[in-house]
Amino acid sequence: MSTPAPADVERLVKGIGIPPRPEVLTRLQKEIESPNMSLSVVGQIINSDVALAAAVMKVANSPAFGLSRKVSTVQQAIPVLGSRVLASLVAGFALRSSITGPVRLDRFWDSSIRVAQLSARLTKEFRGVPADHAYTFGLFHDCGIAVLMQRFPDYRDTLQVANSDDSRSFTEVEEARHATHHAAIGCFLTRNWGLAEDISRATLVHHDLSIFAPDAETDDARCRTLISLAALSDCFVGSFMRMSEDASWLRIRPHVLQHLNIGESEFHDLREMAFELMENI
Numbered sequence: 320m321s322t323p324a325p326a327d328v329e330r331l332v333k334g335i336g337i338p339p340r341p342e343v344l345t346r347l348q349k350e351i352e353s354p355n356m357s358l359s360v361v362g363q364i365i366n367s368d369v370a371l372a373a374a375v376m377k378v379a380n381s382p383a384f385g386l387s388r389k390v391s392t393v394q395q396a397i398p399v400l401g402s403r404v405l406a407s408l409v410a411g412f413a414l415r416s417s418i419t420g421p422v423r424l425d426r427f428w429d430s431s432i433r434v435a436q437l438s439a440r441l442t443k444e445f446r447g448v449p450a451d452h453a454y455t456f457g458l459f460h461d462c463g464i465a466v467l468m469q470r471f472p473d474y475r476d477t478l479q480v481a482n483s484d485d486s487r488s489f490t491e492v493e494e495a496r497h498a499t500h501h502a503a504i505g506c507f508l509t510r511n512w513g514l515a516e517d518i519s520r521a522t523l524v525h526h527d528l529s530i531f532a533p534d535a536e537t538d539d540a541r542c543r544t545l546i547s548l549a550a551l552s553d554c555f556v557g558s559f560m561r562m563s564e565d566a567s568w569l570r571i572r573p574h575v576l577q578h579l580n581i582g583e584s585e586f587h588d589l590r591e592m593a594f595e596l597m598e599n600i
Contacts, residue, residue, distance in 0.1 A: 327503075328503045328506055328507055328523065329507075331494070331498075331499045331500065331503035331504070332499065332503055332504050332507045335466060335467075335470055335499060335504055336466070336469075336470065337466065337504065337507055337508050337511065338414075338417035338418060338466075338508065339417075339511070340511055340512045340513060341413040341416070341417060343364060343365075343367065343368060343371065343409065343413065344406075344409055344410055344413050344512060344513070345513070346364050347361065347364050347365070347405075347406055347409055348406060348513050350364060351402045351403065351406055356402065358394075358397050358398065358402070359394075361397055361402050361405065362393050362394045362397055365393045365405065365409060366393050370412075371409065371412050371413075372393050374408070374412045375393060375396065375405060375408045375409065375412065376390070376391075376392075376393065376396065378408050378411070378432075378436070379396045379399075379400055379405075379408065381436055381599075382436075382440070382596050382599050383435075383436030383437065383439045383440045383454070383596070384400065384404070384439060384440075384450065385440070385443070386399055386400075393405075401451070403449075403451050404450065404451040404454070406451075407451040407452075407454050407455040408454075410455060410458075410459075410512065410514065411432070411435065411454070411455070411458045411459075414458065414459065414462055415428050418462070418465045418466060418469065419469070420468075420469030420470075421469065422468050422469055424465055424468065427464065427465055427468070428465075429560075430556055430557075430560060431457070431458050431461060431462075432458065433552075433556045433559075433560075433597055434457045434458070434461075434549060434552040434553055434556050435453075435454045435455070435457035435458035435552075436454065436457075436596070437457070437552040437555060437556065437593055437596060437597070438453040438454060438456065438457030438545075438548045438549050438552045439451070439453050439454035439457070440593075440596055441453065441548045441551065441552065441589075442548070444589070445544065445547075445548065445579050447540065447541060447544040448517075448541055448544050448545055448548070452515060452517065452518060452541075452545065453545060453548050453549075455514060455515070455518055456518045456521055456522065456545045456546075456548075456549055457548070457549045457552055459505060459508070459509050459514065459518065459522060460502075460505060460521065460522045460525050460545075460546075460549050461501060461505065462501075462504075462505045462508060462509075463500070463501025463502060463503070463504030463505040463508070464478070464501045466501070466504050466508075467493070467497065467499070467501055467504065471497055473496075474497070477492060477493060477496050477497065480492050480496075481493060481566075481567075482565040482566060482567065483565070483566055484566055485566045485569070485570070488526045488527075488528075488567075488570070489501075489526050489566075489567050490502050490503075490526045490527075502522060502523050502524070502525060502526055503523065505522040505523070506519050506520075506522045506523035509522055517541045517542055517545065518545070520539070520542050521541075521542040521545040521546050524539075524542065524546070525546045525549065525550075526567065528570065528571065528574060530542060530543055530546065531543060531574040531577075531578060543578050544578070544579075546571075546575075547574075547575040547578045547579050548579075550567075550568065550571050550572075550575050551575055551579070551589070552593070553567075553568065554568045554572075555589070555590050555593035555594070555597075556593075556597070558590065558594075559593070559594055559597050
C-alpha cells in the first residue's frame with residue numbers, strides 16, 4: 320500500500336462534505352500563536368460556550384492528564400494544562416459538534432474519547448510525543464469514519480468487512496466500496512482545521528504499514544509513535560468495550576510492539592493499567 324500524494328488526497332475527498340474549521344477553534348489558535356498571547360483571553364474564548372467549557376473541564380480533570388489537584392474553572396486549568404492542551408480539548412469538542420447527520424454516533428464518540436485519553440496517558444510510559452498531540456491524534460485519526468457514516472447509508476457494512484478482512488488494509492476496503500477512505504478524509508480535515516502537521520501526516524498513513532519499514536523516513540519517527548500509541552489504545556478500548564481484536568490491530572500489532580519495545584509481559588501490564596483508567600472515564 321502506498322501513501323496518497325496531496326493530489327490523490329484531494330481526489331479522495333472530492334464530493335465528501337468536510338466540516339469547516341469552527342470559529343471558536345480559529346479564534347483560540349490565533350490567540351495561542353500570537354506573540355502577545357493572553358491567558359485571560361484564552362479563558363474568555365473557551366468560556367464563551369458553556370457546553371465547551373464544561374467539556375474541557377471534564378477532560379482536564381480526567382485520569383488521562385493526571386493533574387495533582389482538581390481544577391474547578393477554565394482559568395485555573397490553563398496554567399496547569401497549558402494553552403496547547405486546552406486547544407486540543409477544544410478541537411475535540413468542536414469535532415463532535417461539527418459532524419452531524421441522520422446516524423447516531425454516541426458509541427463511536429465514546430470509543431474515540433477513551434482512545435484519546437488513553438493515548439495521552441501512555442505518553443507517560445513512552446516518550447517521543449507530547450500528551451496533547453497524542454490526545455488529538457487519538458481523537459482525530461478515525462474522524463473520517465464519522466464523516467463516512469453520515470455520507471453513506473451502507474457504511475456500517477463496510478466497517479464489518481474492513482474489521483474482518485485479513486487480506487486487505489482497512490482503507491483498501493473503504494476505497495474499493497466508496498472510492499474514498501477515512502484516512503484521507505481525516506488528513507484533509509485536520510489540515511483544514513490548522514492542527515499540527517505530524518497529526519495530519521499520521522492520520523493519512525495510520526493504516527500504511529510501510530511507515531514501520533527499516534528504510535522508512537526518520538522524519539516520521541513522531542508519526543510512528545503517534546500511530547503506535549493510538550493503535551495500542553484502540554486495542555485496549557476494543558477489548559474493554561467489546562472483548563474483541565479486529566484485523567487492523569492484528570496486522571499492526573508486531574510493528575507497534577517493536578516500535579515501543581514492548582514484550583508480552585509489559586503488554587499485559589499496560590492493558591491492566593488501561594482497563595483501570597477506563598473504569599474511571
